Structures are given as structure tokens and as C-alpha cells.
Amino acid sequence: MVRPLVLNFHERPLTQVKLNAEGDLLLTSAKDGFACLSRVSDGERIGMYKISETVGSKASAVFSIDMTKNAAYVVTASADGTVCIFEALTGVEVCKDNLQGAVRFAQWNQKPLYQNKLCVCVDKFANRTPAKIVVYEFHPKRKKLEEMISIDEELPMKATQAHWGPFDKILISIHEEGTVHVWDAVSGSALNSFEGHQSAITSLQFSPNMEMMVTSSKDHKVKLWRTDTFDCIKSYDADRPLNDAAISPLYTDSHNVRYHIITGGGQEARDVTTTALKGKFETLIFHMVFEEELGSIKGHFGPINTLAVMPNGLGFVTGGEDGNVRINMFDADYLHNKRLE
Secondary structure (H helix, E strand, O other), rough: OOOEEOOOOOOOOEEEEOOOOOOOOEEEEEEOOOOEEEOOOOOOEEEEEEEOOOOOOOOOOOEEEOOOOOOEEOOOOOOOOOEEEEEEEOOOOEEEEEOOOOEEEEOOOOOOOOOEEEEEEEEOEEOOOOEEEEEEEEEEEOOOOEEEEEEEOOOOEEEEEEEEOOOOOOEEEEEOOOOEEEEEEOOOOEEEEEEEEOEEEEEEEEEEOOOOOEEEEEOOOEEEEEEOOOOEEEEEEEEOOOOEEEEEEEOOOOOOOOEEEEEEEEHHHHHHHOOOOOOOOEEEEEEOOOEEEEEEEEOOOOEEEEEOOOOOEEEEEEEEEOOOOEEOOOOHHHHHHHOOO
């Protein structure tokens, strides 16, 4: 492992790290109310996305961030109920909407050149609005977000994340009760639901071809699923709560194949003194097929909240409860060590 780049842009815990399609730009969001854009090569911050505030308001935690594949627009989701669209490379605010309840997650649809839709997860707000999943259509020329569907009455409990599935035909939501729900992306009707984990599901990420997805959970497990049948293929056991997991894109590489699942988490600070876990803040690498732990990488001084694997598979980025972002690059030994295949 090459010495990592450590970025100290944020003063509070990270909520999401995200790489653009080429893997040369890094998006970060945190509970300090800021969202940043940085270069992966040297870690230099290019700029920040700042939501315009009303009189007397303060910066609110930014829970999620995403960029279109052509690097034209960025979306942020915030605790104050705001969904905001920015020009990605200038930071100029294009438009926004307020959904009252905290917006936990936002994601552009996946179809290249036609990324004009957003899916967001919203918490319940007092007794005024229920928890819901909302799909928007974005009109850049009119600088407007238009609500297409809202999944609320059928939603059994609030969703922590909702992702676009293969070909943008379905939405897949994860929940604190350990369940996974599948929705029609056009009508919003329920298609499927199943118990994914015994405890809160903390993240969902897809393989590059979206034939598989991986979920992490507070139940100390990561699970690998097929996206056509939603059968669980593999399960990986850790000794700590897990907050995020990703599939290495090198599992399909013909020259440097690496069947790896990368995951991270850790015991929360309030529980460290009362358990034998002593934090456990390392990044873990599991073998995708054999389900065994291959190694761990130290670095953070608190739980890893979020991670993203580079599109070329040669590194990964982690964001922690300690407010640090770490850009980790694999060395030559990672690609040539037969034990790691």
C-alpha cells in the first residue's frame, strides 16, 4: 500500500465519499454542512458547493452527494430538507427544492447522456409529511426540479438509501429494520421485499455492470446479491458493525483479476469502553468467492462511515467519523501477489 493522501477539509464526520466516472475527481460531504470537490491525484481541493441560506439559518449537515457521468451537475441532500443542484465545475447553484424532512440520500439515474432524473430519500417531518422516496425530473434549461413520483403510503418505514437499479427500471431501497424493498421506477409500485440483514442496513453498492450488489450492516455482515433474482450469493462475517462496502471492479479483469470485497466500519465511540472490540477502525478486504478475510488497512481514528473504490480498481477512498478523508492507492505487490487473487 502506497502512503495515503489524508485530506482534512471537513471538521465533522464524513457522510459520503463519491468518485466521478473517470475516477479523477472526488466528491465529499459531511455533517459540517459542506460538500467539496477535490482532485484524486494530489488531493487538492478544487472548490465547495454551498447552499444558499435563508436569513438566520445555519449550514446544515450534508448527508449525500452525487455527480452526473459527464461531470455537468452535482446534487446534494441535506438535513434541512434541501435537495440542491449545482454546476459541477463552477459550483453555481442551479436550483433546489425543500422537502421539509431531512433528505438522507440523493442519486442521479444511471443512463449515460440521459441523466435527467433524481431519486431521494426523505425522513418524516413532525406530523406534516411522511417519510418517502421521491423521483424528480431535472430540467436544466428551465432550472427546475419537477416531482414525478412519490412513494410514501406504500413505504413501510423510512429508507436510508434508494438506488437506481439496472437500466433505471427499478429503485432499490434499504432500511434500518434490515429489509430491502424493490420499486417500479415509473409507477412507484412495490415489486418485491425481503429481509437482507438482522440489523440496520447501512449501504448498498453495485458492481460496474450492475449484475451484482453488495450490502453492509450493523449485524457485522456484508452480503453479495444477484440483481436479477435478489438471491444472496455470498456472506462475509466481520467482528464489527459495518457502514459501507464495495465490489472491486478488478473481479472481471483478464490480467490482474482480484475477487475482492472492500468494507469498513467500526464500533461507535460510546460503545468502545464497554466492549472488547476496541474500535476496529481498519478497512477490511474479503475474498469474494471464498468469503475469507485477506487483510486489513489501518488509518482512521474512528469508524469508517463511507468508502468508494476507484473505477480502475487500483485504490479506494474512505471517509471517517474523525472528519478525515483518506485516498489509498494499492502498490505493485497488490497486483502481483498471487495470494491476493
